[in-house]
Amino acid sequence: MTKEEIKQELRRRLRDNYALELEDAGPVELFYSLGELVKAVSNEKWQKTWKNYLTEEQKQVYYFSIEFLPGKLLKSNLLNLGILEEVRQTLADTGIDIEELAAVEKDMALGNGGLGRLASCFMDSIASCGLPGNGNGIRYDYGLFKQRFMDGYQVELPDEWLKRGNVWEIRREGKACDVHLFGNVYMKRLANGKLQPVGENQTTVRAVPYDTGMIGYQNGIVNTMRLWSVEIPASEEAKYQNLTQRRTIEDLTAVLYPDDSQERGRLVRLAQEYFFVSAGIQSIIRYYKKLNLPWHSFSEKIAIHINDTHPAMCVPELMRVLMDENGLNWEFAWDITVKALSYTNHTIMAEALEKWPIHLMKQVVPRIYQIIEEIDRRYVLSMQGIHPEDLIQRTRLLQNDQVYMAHLAIIGSHSTNGVAKIHSDLLKAVVLHDFYTIYPERFNNKTNGITERRWMQLANEPLSKVMDKWIGTSWRKNPKNLKLLLNFQDNEEVLKQLRQAKLVKKAELADYIWETTGIEVATDAIFDVQIKRLHAYKRQLMNLLHILRLYFQIKDHPEIDLTPRVFIFGAKAAPSYSYAKSIIKVINETAHMINTDSTLQGKIKVIFLPNYNVSLAEKIIPAADVSEQISLASKEASGTSNMKLMLNGAITVATLDGANVEIKDAVGNENIYIFGLTEKEVYNYYENQDYSSQKIYEEDKELQRILDAFIDGTIPNVEFEGREIYDSLLKFNDEYFLLRDFRDYVQAQERIDLDYKNWALWQKKSLANIANAGAFSADETVKAYAEDIWQIEPIFAHTEKEGTTNGSHSI
Numbered sequence: 001m002t003k004e005e006i007k008q009e010l011r012r013r014l015r016d017n018y019a020l021e022l023e024d025a026g027p028v029e030l031f032y033s034l035g036e037l038v039k040a041v042s043n044e045k046w047q048k049t050w051k052n053y054l055t056e057e058q059k060q061v062y063y064f065s066i067e068f069l070p071g072k073l074l075k076s077n078l079l080n081l082g083i084l085e086e087v088r089q090t091l092a093d094t095g096i097d098i099e100e101l102a103a104v105e106k107d108m109a110l111g112n113g114g115l116g117r118l119a120s121c122f123m124d125s126i127a128s129c130g131l132p133g134n135g136n137g138i139r140y141d142y143g144l145f146k147q148r149f150m151d152g153y154q155v156e157l158p159d160e161w162l163k164r165g166n167v168w169e170i171r172r173e174g175k176a177c178d179v180h181l182f183g184n185v186y187m188k189r190l191a192n193g194k195l196q197p198v199g200e201n202q203t204t205v206r207a208v209p210y211d212t213g214m215i216g217y218q219n220g221i222v223n224t225m226r227l228w229s230v231e232i233p234a235s236e237e238a239k240y241q242n243l244t245q246r247r248t249i250e251d252l253t254a255v256l257y258p259d260d261s262q263e264r265g266r267l268v269r270l271a272q273e274y275f276f277v278s279a280g281i282q283s284i285i286r287y288y289k290k291l292n293l294p295w296h297s298f299s300e301k302i303a304i305h306i307n308d309t310h311p312a313m314c315v316p317e318l319m320r321v322l323m324d325e326n327g328l329n330w331e332f333a334w335d336i337t338v339k340a341l342s343y344t345n346h347t348i349m350a351e352a353l354e355k356w357p358i359h360l361m362k363q364v365v366p367r368i369y370q371i372i373e374e375i376d377r378r379y380v381l382s383m384q385g386i387h388p389e390d391l392i393q394r395t396r397l398l399q400n401d402q403v404y405m406a407h408l409a410i411i412g413s414h415s416t417n418g419v420a421k422i423h424s425d426l427l428k429a430v431v432l433h434d435f436y437t438i439y440p441e442r443f444n445n446k447t448n449g450i451t452e453r454r455w456m457q458l459a460n461e462p463l464s465k466v467m468d469k470w471i472g473t474s475w476r477k478n479p480k481n482l483k484l485l486l487n488f489q490d491n492e493e494v495l496k497q498l499r500q501a502k503l504v505k506k507a508e509l510a511d512y513i514w515e516t517t518g519i520e521v522a523t524d525a526i527f528d529v530q531i532k533r534l535h536a537y538k539r540q541l542m543n544l545l546h547i548l549r550l551y552f553q554i555k556d557h558p559e560i561d562l563t564p565r566v567f568i569f570g571a572k573a574a575p576s577y578s579y580a581k582s583i584i585k586v587i588n589e590t591a592h593m594i595n596t597d598s599t600l601q602g603k604i605k606v607i608f609l610p611n612y613n614v615s616l617a618e619k620i621i622p623a624a625d626v627s628e629q630i631s632l633a634s635k636e637a638s639g640t641s642n643m644k645l646m647l648n649g650a651i652t653v654a655t656l657d658g659a660n661v662e663i664k665d666a667v668g669n670e671n672i673y674i675f676g677l678t679e680k681e682v683y684n685y686y687e688n689q690d691y692s693s694q695k696i697y698e699e700d701k702e703l704q705r706i707l708d709a710f711i712d713g714t715i716p717n718v719e720f721e722g723r724e725i726y727d728s729l730l731k732f733n734d735e736y737f738l739l740r741d742f743r744d745y746v747q748a749q750e751r752i753d754l755d756y757k758n759w760a761l762w763q764k765k766s767l768a769n770i771a772n773a774g775a776f777s778a779d780e781t782v783k784a785y786a787e788d789i790w791q792i793e794p795i796f797a798h799t800e801k802e803g804t805t806n807g808s809h810s811i
């Protein structure tokens with residue numbers, strides 16, 4: 001598209017939709033008109049893509065995830081269509097700043113954090129690699145809550161992201177289907193002697209899909225993310241005459257559960273899980289039937305991925321549809337199911353391993369429960385005589401009146417993967433060791449990844465331009481080529497330009513901080529960043545202990561030679577997680593105490609930016625000098641903000657946890673600050689039960705003063721929260737070993753303080769991080785999934801093999 005064409009199209013849409021001239025339009029009208037234009041361009045490619053998959057009978061993957069966290073899509077779509085610069089210029093010619101209208105778009109925040117963001121990075125990478133893949137999830141009316149601070153406390157406001165409509169989605173009424181919940185199921189004997197389940201008193205709801213095009217990076221491919229919304233079916237309207245009755249149905253896709261750690265035994269959540277699983281499976285089956293192939297070919301055409309256990313009911317639901325609706329026998333249906341399904345485990349935290357009470361399952365999804373019972377019965381039977389009885393009992397689905405969803409996902413699929421090497425090893429050795437002895441061939445690792453298109457090309461244009469200048473533009477298509485930057489490690493001019501690019505983004509963030517908090521920060525200070533969900537295991541509190549140490553140091557020795565630092569936090573706490581909320585309150589009060597104390601001469605500042613989400617991450621990450629990845633070893637499955645920060649030249653201070661281990665291997669020891677207990681040492685403490693935080697406290701005078709600050713009035717206004725935190729660390733023996741790791745952490749921070757003073761040394765480390773970040777491209781991750789787990793091929797490979805072209809090879 002030329003600039004002139006873009007301008008004409010935009011003018012036409014503004015006139016037709018708003019009766020406005022381009023010059024008179026505001027950012028809202030401009031955003032929606034441009035969005036429509038983008039959709040028109042991509043829809044043509046979208047239509048070609050799905051038609052192509054259908055006629056080529058390409059094997060496709062369906063990625064089931066209860067969360068997606070795409071953020072804003074305007075600039076990402078423009079970039080991937082290859083018209084970002086043209087559009088930016090066109091708008092600029094008319095005196096319009098593209099950033100102003102991009103800001104109109106609401107973040108699509110249909111996820112809590114890392115899990116949902118991973119799903120969205122995968123969607124971008126799957127399309128960009130030309131792989132036939134679809135997302136399947138829920139279209140929540142309200143995304144993750146909007147976070148405000150009042151008196152330092154977190155306040156949660158509803159996220160009305162759909163208020164002005166969603167320009168990217170297409171409602172596909174014709175693809176809607178019914179989902180049955182509740183009621184009873186009994187077996188009826190048919191004339192041919194077969195048993196047929198019959199539902200009674202069921203609640204039938206309508207699942208309506210809203211599709212969003214997932215545009216590949218300048219390759220002509222547009223895949224589909226399908227999100228389901230609930231409605232009352234026309235046939236049932238009479239049943240729901242008053243608003244309260246209607247609401248019970250509509251609640252099903254109203255809110256995302258803002259809690260990614262604890263499973264609250266909520267009936268609606270269970271119904272949500274079944275709702276999007278059932279609708280997704282039904283639409284897959286409908287597609288497969290269009291192909292007119294025998295059932296035994298199913299897994300040659302379809303791969304279904306279970307992202308964490310929330311969609312684990314894919315196992316019994318696929319069984320149900322194959323048996324009850326298509327007449328397959330158990331053995332055949334089971335064979336198809338196991339071959340088609342695969343599962344990713346995302347956590348080792350016991351409280352986050354999903355289990356559902358049997359009575360609830362019976363109530364909400366009675367037929368699914370029957371099938372689960374039968375899977376369990378047959379599993380136990382098939383393992384008897386092969387494995388010891390206690391092993392079988394520990395691995396079965398039904399235990400203690402609960403359904404173990406991870407067990408269901410592992411037994412009912414052909415692949416179980418962890419999300420970083422250390423995490424996958426821990427699954428095999430500890431958490432899922434029993435399953436590993438039974439199904440060793442099912443276990444594998446797929447280290448998480450990120451899309452460098454959003455996290456570098458879009459978020460960090462100054463850095464991207466430095467890259468283009470010195471290593472060419474091939475890294476944009478192939479992020480592994482960032483490695484070329486290593487040729488310039490000792491080139492002072494390159495180092496200077498990298499530093500300058502960082503400074504530009506630090507100045508932008510400093511402006512944002514000033515606008516949102518009224519606090520001034522200096523751009524020559526170290527920007528030290530910890531952004532992630534607030535959770536005890538992630539240890540934001542240990543970061544705060546270090547800040548308090550610096551505070552006391554400066555108070556005692558005002559002349560001390562410290563490199564100025566700005567500590568930046570971004571984190572939401574689950575509304576029901578009161579300990580995490582207490583940590584937010586204490587960080588905010590400490591921040592206020594420090595930021596208003598002029599005797600500190602601005603040597604340290606503490607900034608807690610509210611409402612951490614994808615868009616805020618895009619502002620913070622390019623400006624970061626230091627990346628805090630300080631979870632207790634063994635607790636963070638992978639982490640992905642560690643990768644985003646590394647890509648943007650931040651240097652990591654890290655425990656040997658999750659993907660930090662692989663980041664260390666990629667950049668080398670001299671380009672990362674590693675500290676703290678290893679996973680083995682943590683497990684030794686568990687085994688020997690010989691950890692005593694009290695003992696450390698008693699022997700460390702400085703730590704005493706820091707911890708006492710929580711209860712002696714030093715930190716103001718935290719009478720309750722300060723005591724809660726103090727007790728968690730001493731009375732309740734410091735579950736996440738903060739005191740044990742504190743000294744080592746402080747030493748790492750002191751090395752950072754020193755190294756930063758030598759800008760060339762620091763910039764060289766930063767360069768090594770950027771250059772080696774290509775190893776964590778989600779493109780590489782999804783290619784590994786495609787080859788090892790899903791057995792799907794890129795459309796290019798396929799069409800070239802067949803000798804056909806479809807005109808979509810415009811790379």
Ligand SMILES: *Cc1c(COP(=O)(O)O)cnc(C)c1O
Binds near residue numbers: 533617641
């Ligand atoms: C990347 C990302 C996360 C994940 O952060 P971790 O530090 O890996 O837990 C969470 N939320 C948002 C908005 C993100 O962009």
